Amino acid sequence: MKRTLCLVVSLSVFAAAAHSLVAGAPQPDPAREQRLAWFRDAKYGMFIHWGLYAIPGGEWKGRRIPGIGEWIMFRTPVPVKEYERLATEFNPVKFNADEWVRLAKDAGMRYMVITSKHHDGFALFKSKVSAYNVVDATPFKRDILKELADACARQNMRLGFYYSQAQDWHEPNGAGNTWDFGQDDKKDYDQYLRSKSEPQVKELLTGYGPVALIWFDTPRMMTPERGKRFTDIVRSTQPDTLIDGRLGTEGDYRSTGDNVIPSNASAEAWETPATINHTWGFRKDDTDWKSPGQITFKLVDIVSKGGNYLLNVGPTSEGVIPQASQDILRTVGRWLQSNGEAIYGAGPTPFGEELGESSARGAKNVRGEALVYPQTEWRVTTKPGKLYFTFFEEPRAGFPLPAMKNTVTRAYRLADRAPVEMKTENGRTVLNVERPIFDPMATVVVVEFEGGRVQR
Numbered sequence: 001m002k003r004t005l006c007l008v009v010s011l012s013v014f015a016a017a018a019h020s021l022v023a024g025a026p027q028p029d030p031a032r033e034q035r036l037a038w039f040r041d042a043k044y045g046m047f048i049h050w051g052l053y054a055i056p057g058g059e060w061k062g063r064r065i066p067g068i069g070e071w072i073m074f075r076t077p078v079p080v081k082e083y084e085r086l087a088t089e090f091n092p093v094k095f096n097a098d099e100w101v102r103l104a105k106d107a108g109m110r111y112m113v114i115t116s117k118h119h120d121g122f123a124l125f126k127s128k129v130s131a132y133n134v135v136d137a138t139p140f141k142r143d144i145l146k147e148l149a150d151a152c153a154r155q156n157m158r159l160g161f162y163y164s165q166a167q168d169w170h171e172p173n174g175a176g177n178t179w180d181f182g183q184d185d186k187k188d189y190d191q192y193l194r195s196k197s198e199p200q201v202k203e204l205l206t207g208y209g210p211v212a213l214i215w216f217d218t219p220r221m222m223t224p225e226r227g228k229r230f231t232d233i234v235r236s237t238q239p240d241t242l243i244d245g246r247l248g249t250e251g252d253y254r255s256t257g258d259n260v261i262p263s264n265a266s267a268e269a270w271e272t273p274a275t276i277n278h279t280w281g282f283r284k285d286d287t288d289w290k291s292p293g294q295i296t297f298k299l300v301d302i303v304s305k306g307g308n309y310l311l312n313v314g315p316t317s318e319g320v321i322p323q324a325s326q327d328i329l330r331t332v333g334r335w336l337q338s339n340g341e342a343i344y345g346a347g348p349t350p351f352g353e354e355l356g357e358s359s360a361r362g363a364k365n366v367r368g369e370a371l372v373y374p375q376t377e378w379r380v381t382t383k384p385g386k387l388y389f390t391f392f393e394e395p396r397a398g399f400p401l402p403a404m405k406n407t408v409t410r411a412y413r414l415a416d417r418a419p420v421e422m423k424t425e426n427g428r429t430v431l432n433v434e435r436p437i438f439d440p441m442a443t444v445v446v447v448e449f450e451g452g453r454v455q456r
């Protein structure tokens with residue numbers, strides 16, 4: 001009992017100390033920590049980018065438009081009057097919300113986040129403040145978010161909504177559309193925020209049951225005062241709903257850049273949004289998929305650094321998640337079936353030397369973080385009294401554990417509980433991991449030790 005208490009105290013001291021070291025990180029706040037509890041445990045979520053851009057799929061009038069698929073309107077550029085016509089073609093007859101949620105479950109994902117409205121301004125939900133939505137403007141006429149929310153409720157899955165609060169290329173006063181409406185600094189931006197963005201966020205928080213989080217993005221022109229209007233709407237409507245790190249004012253957790261994985265661990269809550277291929281919204285020509293092994297490495301890497309992995313799929317205009325995405329997700333999901341204990345609810349590495357070597361002379365990257373030459377052989381995650389070593393390559397015969405003062409009591413493979421040979425020499429524990437390695441993609445060895453928390 002005493003030991004547990006001591007652990008909790010020392011962990012929170014650690015968290016508080018780490019908070020004050022990270023510039024721009026949220027201040028410690030007990031209510032926030034409570035809201036974040038499920039998020040910190042969940043670790044792995046499904047991002048869904050779906051909208052009108054799935055119809056052109058990266059091609060406009062026979063011309064290949066480079067870049068991420070959901071930016072095609074901007075990149076071409078396509079005038080609003082012309083882009084709007086896509087709505088009359090949007091009829092994803094193969095859409096089945098329960099199948100999407102089932103896929104996320106099979107994949108081992110613990111939350112889902114879907115684009116309720118991306119930069120193009122088109123809403124996947126019925127809205128009273130803008131007819132530019134799936135129910136009022138398409139032949140499909142079904143409220144996609146409602147169907148997904150109901151399926152999530154049935155299957156016990158948390159659901160969050162991406163909402164592009166600042167950019168809205170459909171609206172004369174929204175940010176981003178200069179080809180129809182001219183420069184942003186000449187616009188009545190607050191008119192757009194008050195008439196569409198704010199009321200639609202309110203609609204999302206009132207019509208779809210509990211909302212796990214709102215995922216704001218690209219906070220252009222979001223002053224603290226404007227940001228606060230959104231925070232107030234969220235907190236006064238659903239106090240448990242999390243706000244991501246891209247509102248423009250302080251959110252509940254830090255969002256990294258798109259596809260950016262930090263080089264080091266941190267105690268604050270954070271999330272990396274990432275693609276399996278290169279685009280978020282469906283593109284016919286992007287078939288450059290990351291392998292299940294690469295995805296598994298990124299997942300373990302992120303968890304070992306204390307973060308969450310929000311991994312994207314881009315369904316087709318028919319409402320089908322590309323088969324390649326499905327296959328990759330299910331393969332990683334099968335690995336999680338036998339190794340999930342190393343992921344869900346697991347804490348970051350108490351070591352750090354496995355992440356890579358810091359460059360000499362304190363070189364820093366563009367974000368001011370120490371430059372690191374990354375290592376990819378193994379990662380470690382933790383729970384009280386347990387270390388989970390995940391090997392992505394066969395470790396050398398006689399793998400020395402990083403130095404720690406605690407006594408190691410047991411080592412075994414997580415997937416089948418087979419004991420792993422170990423010996424302790426001069427206070428240093430050495431593992432002898434069976435060769436050839438059990439699972440060449442990723443083999444987890446659990447190391448149990450005394451004292452609850454690693455002492456170095």
Ligand code: H79
Nearest residue numbers: 049067068070071074075118217218258273280
């Ligand atoms: O929703 C996804 C992206 O659409 C969104 N964030 C993720 C989660 C995002 N918004 N902005 N960006 C990403 C940065 C976009 C940069 C680019 Fe481009 C868009 C590079 C190529 C297309 C802008 C237009 C810069 C060059 C052309």
